[in-house]
Amino acid sequence: MKRAINLERLRRDLEELGQIGFNPKGGVSRPSFSQADFEARDWFKEKLRQASLEVREDGAGNIFGRLKGQQEEPIILVGSHFDTVINGGLFDGSCGVLAGLECLRSLQEYNFNPAFPIEVVSFTDEEGNLVGDFLGSRAFTGFLNEELLRKDQTHFGRPLSEILKAAGLSLESVLQAKNQAPKVLAYLELHIEQGENLDLEEIPIGLVTRISGKRLYYASFIGRSNHAGPTPLELRQDAFLGLADFALRSTRLVASEYEDGRLTIGRVQLHPGTFSVVAGQADFTLDLRHSEKSSLKAMEEKVLALAEEIASARALSFHSQLVDSTEPTDMSVPLISLLEEEAKNLNYPYLKMISWAGHDAQILSWKTDAALIFIPSINGISHSPEEAIRWDDLEKGANLLFQAILRLAKG
Ligand SMILES: [Zn+2]
Numbered sequence: 001m002k003r004a005i006n007l008e009r010l011r012r013d014l015e016e017l018g019q020i021g022f023n024p025k026g027g028v029s030r031p032s033f034s035q036a037d038f039e040a041r042d043w044f045k046e047k048l049r050q051a052s053l054e055v056r057e058d059g060a061g062n063i064f065g066r067l068k069g070q071q072e073e074p075i076i077l078v079g080s081h082f083d084t085v086i087n088g089g090l091f092d093g094s095c096g097v098l099a100g101l102e103c104l105r106s107l108q109e110y111n112f113n114p115a116f117p118i119e120v121v122s123f124t125d126e127e128g129n130l131v132g133d134f135l136g137s138r139a140f141t142g143f144l145n146e147e148l149l150r151k152d153q154t155h156f157g158r159p160l161s162e163i164l165k166a167a168g169l170s171l172e173s174v175l176q177a178k179n180q181a182p183k184v185l186a187y188l189e190l191h192i193e194q195g196e197n198l199d200l201e202e203i204p205i206g207l208v209t210r211i212s213g214k215r216l217y218y219a220s221f222i223g224r225s226n227h228a229g230p231t232p233l234e235l236r237q238d239a240f241l242g243l244a245d246f247a248l249r250s251t252r253l254v255a256s257e258y259e260d261g262r263l264t265i266g267r268v269q270l271h272p273g274t275f276s277v278v279a280g281q282a283d284f285t286l287d288l289r290h291s292e293k294s295s296l297k298a299m300e301e302k303v304l305a306l307a308e309e310i311a312s313a314r315a316l317s318f319h320s321q322l323v324d325s326t327e328p329t330d331m332s333v334p335l336i337s338l339l340e341e342e343a344k345n346l347n348y349p350y351l352k353m354i355s356w357a358g359h360d361a362q363i364l365s366w367k368t369d370a371a372l373i374f375i376p377s378i379n380g381i382s383h384s385p386e387e388a389i390r391w392d393d394l395e396k397g398a399n400l401l402f403q404a405i406l407r408l409a410k411g
Pocket residue numbers: 081092093126191
């Protein structure tokens with residue numbers, strides 16, 4: 001019989017971890033360095049020790065469990081993250097970390113003697129609850145935005161240095177984490193799709209060929225606040241109407257001209273924000289994504305030009321500040337081929353696909369060969385308490401990961 005992982009054990013782990021930071025009314029809330037995250041970190045390190053793996057934590061709080069190899073370097077790295085968004089689900093990230101752990105335990109049970117060390121990793125703050133996405137994997141690979149870190153701010157209002165200090169870390173230790181990183185031969189990550197393609201097509205495995213690029217902006221239309229009674233409609237400089245016009249026209253623009261484009265306005269705040277006053281300012285977040293680099297750039301330019309055009313037609317001004325920018329990233333072609341071969345060996349149907357969400361694999365791919373395996377998200381739901389998977393799909397995903405590690409670790 002083919003060697004395989006133990007689904008029951010993996011399922012128990014996921015359910016146990018899912019209790020940490022769980023609220024029956026609001027799913028799992030486990031942002032990095034919250035009380036729940038500290039508890040999860042202790043739980044995970046204990047699991048690694050129980051599995052006789054060597055535990056290591058770097059200056060960014062990334063946690064590693066190592067199965068020794070015949071040589072010291074390079075290593076094969078598998079994992080993901082177990083921090084969550086507020087009111088998130090049980091599976092985003094956790095599946096990848098715990099499937100990695102399960103693979104290492106299974107390797108030991110088969111007395112497999114790998115040519116290279118194999119490490120399972122849990123990266124810090126993939127969700128960007130603190131200071132933008134991928135703090136941990138960026139620190140590990142050396143692709144941090146040092147300027148942003150040195151601003152010492154977080155989305156929670158508390159200074160980053162204070163939050164890090166409570167975790168026994170510092171801005172300096174985060175910046176130094178790259179120097180503690182071993183050479184990585186390959187990075188493999190299992191993750192839920194967070195979209196509906198696999199579930200709709202009833203295919204258990206997605207092999208990601210590319211992760212889309214994105215631009216994140218803070219933006220504002222600025223007009224003039226005035227009394228909602230005496231000010232005639234035609235004399236208003238209503239920032240809200242500027243935004244409403246922009247929201248509809250920019251979405252139409254992307255839908256009609258950029259088939260593989262996405263535009264999302266995720267948060268809106270009007271000022272002063274009350275009944276009797278025309279909104280003088282409309283602040284919003286703008287999230288632009290595309291799978292092709294040149295199209296992303298062209299789309300971004302057109303959308304911003306449209307905002308300027310609308311502002312000037314409505315006697316408003318438009319301001320935008322770029323807060324995050326990532327180019328579309330290809331996953332490793334040799335690793336995708338290897339995964340295809342193994343999926344065929346296992347008789348698992350698979351789909352090659354684009355990922356519309358960012359992942360640690362994207363950051364790792366700037367440094368090493370990286371691959372991303374998707375399993376279906378039921379109804380495409382994620383970042384929600386309703387996030388769900390089928391255990392059977394997880395078993396297939398983890399077994400594919402396991403076979404890929406076996407191949408790579410033979411040397
Ligand atoms: Zn994730």
